[in-house]
Amino acid sequence: xxxxxxxxxxxxxxxxxxxxxxxxxxxxxxxxxxxxxxxxxxxxxxxxxxxxxxxxxxxxxxxxxxxxxxxxxxxxxxxxxxxxxxxxxxxxxxxxxxxxxxxxxxxxxxxxxxxxxxxxxxxxxxxxxxxxxxxxxxxxxxxxxxxxxxxxxxxxxxxxxxxxxxxx
Amino acid sequence: xxxxxxxxxxxxxxxxxxxxxxxxxxxxxxxxxxxxxxxxxxxxxxxxxxxxxxxxxxxxxxxxxxx
Numbered sequence: 001x002x003x004x005x006x007x008x009x010x011x012x013x014x015x016x017x018x019x020x021x022x023x024x025x026x027x028x029x030x031x032x033x034x035x036x037x038x039x040x041x042x043x044x045x046x047x048x049x050x051x052x053x054x055x056x057x058x059x060x061x062x063x064x065x066x067x068x069x070x071x072x073x074x075x076x077x078x079x080x081x082x083x084x085x086x087x088x089x090x091x092x093x094x095x096x097x098x099x100x101x102x103x104x105x106x107x108x109x110x111x112x113x114x115x116x117x118x119x120x121x122x123x124x125x126x127x128x129x130x131x132x133x134x135x136x137x138x139x140x141x142x143x144x145x146x147x148x149x150x151x152x153x154x155x156x157x158x159x160x161x162x163x164x165x166x167x168x
Numbered sequence: 169x170x171x172x173x174x175x176x177x178x179x180x181x182x183x184x185x186x187x188x189x190x191x192x193x194x195x196x197x198x199x200x201x202x203x204x205x206x207x208x209x210x211x212x213x214x215x216x217x218x219x220x221x222x223x224x225x226x227x228x229x230x231x232x233x234x235x
Contacts, residue, residue, distance in 0.1 A: 001210050001231040005191040006170035008213045014223055016186075017170040020178050020230035024190070027175060027202055027230075036200040 022139075029139040031115035042159050044122055045115035047152035048136050048145040054079045055102050057086065062098025064089060077135060077143055078106050084141045085112060112137045115144055123152040170229075178228055186226035202230065 006019040020027075028034055031045050053076045055064045068076050068089075078087035087106035096105045112135045113122060126134060126149045136144045173181070182188070188205035190197045197207035208217050210231075221227055 002191050002229040003170070005189065005208070005210050005213055005229040005231075008210075009189075009218060009221075009227055009229065010170055012215055012218045014218070014221070014227055016226040018173045018177070018181060018186070018226060018228045019170050020175070020228050021172045022174065023230045023233040024200065024202055025233045027178075028200065030175060032175075033203045034200050035203050035205070037198055038200045 026139055028116035029114040031138065031144060034116070042119035042155055043115060044113055044117040044119055044134075044136055044147050044152075045144070046119060047155040048115065048147050049151065050145040052077055052143075052146040054083075054143065055089065056080070057101065057103040057106075059102045060098060061089070061093060061096050061100045061102055061105055064102060065094050065098070075133060075146070076102075077146070078102055079143050083143050085110070085135055085137050085143050088135065110135055112141070113147070114139065119152055120156055122147070123149060123156060126152070173228070181226050181228060184226065186228050187221055189221070189227060189229045190231070191229050192231050205230075 002019050002021070002023060006017045009017045053068050053071050053073050055076050055078055057078060064076050068074065074091050076089040077085060078089060079085055087108050088110040089102060089106050093105040115136050115138070122134070131149065133146050133148045136147055138144060188202050190201045190205040190207045191210045191213070192207070193209050194207055201207070206220060208220065
């Protein structure tokens with residue numbers, strides 16, 4: 001559609017015509033700004049924590065566990081040097097021998113979501129599947145943060161608060 | 169000839185004063201669009217609707233995705 005529009009513009013005499021091929025789906029999936037009616041609907045990014053700990057494939061699980069404990073986290077995201085999500089270290093992995101490389105105990109290829117996913121259906125899905133948190137990445141798989149279910153629930157609750165209460 | 173670009177190039181062109189054109193139907197534009205984009209639905213593209221655009225600046229068209 002945008003290609004035909006671009007060619008039509010050229011036929012009308014425009015000389016600097018470009019086509020953003022990946023379109024708005026790509027833009028919003030990167031967590032970039034949105035205008036329009038849906039811009040006020042809570043999205044996954046609205047409940048996202050950016051301070052989730054990360055580790056590398058070759059890190060030792062004992063070291064990772066210590067870092068996560070100190071930071072108050074029970075989960076760690078495994079990323080490469082480009083911050084691409086490769087795996088997730090779940091609670092049960094902490095029981096492994098402290099010398100074990102993360103790669104051997106991590107969950108491979110965890111499901112990820114985009115920052116522009118609507119929060120309400122996502123939280124509902126997490127509740128149904130009893131999932132405590134989900135990873136958010138952009139469409140290139142780069143880690144953005146973690147959506148913790150209780151944060152998302154609180155965000156939705158806040159959104160349902162009558163305006164007069166919000167103003168106090 | 170129109171050039172295909174990615175989001176980084178969109179951002180660079182916007183800094184140079186490019187105009188964004190959402191070519192989707194107006195109801196879809198109303199729901200969500202890129203900041204600053206104007207709406208010229210493909211079906212309404214003609215010399216008259218194009219007058220909203222400045223021919224001296226870059227113009228970027230987009231829709232949902234690779235359609």
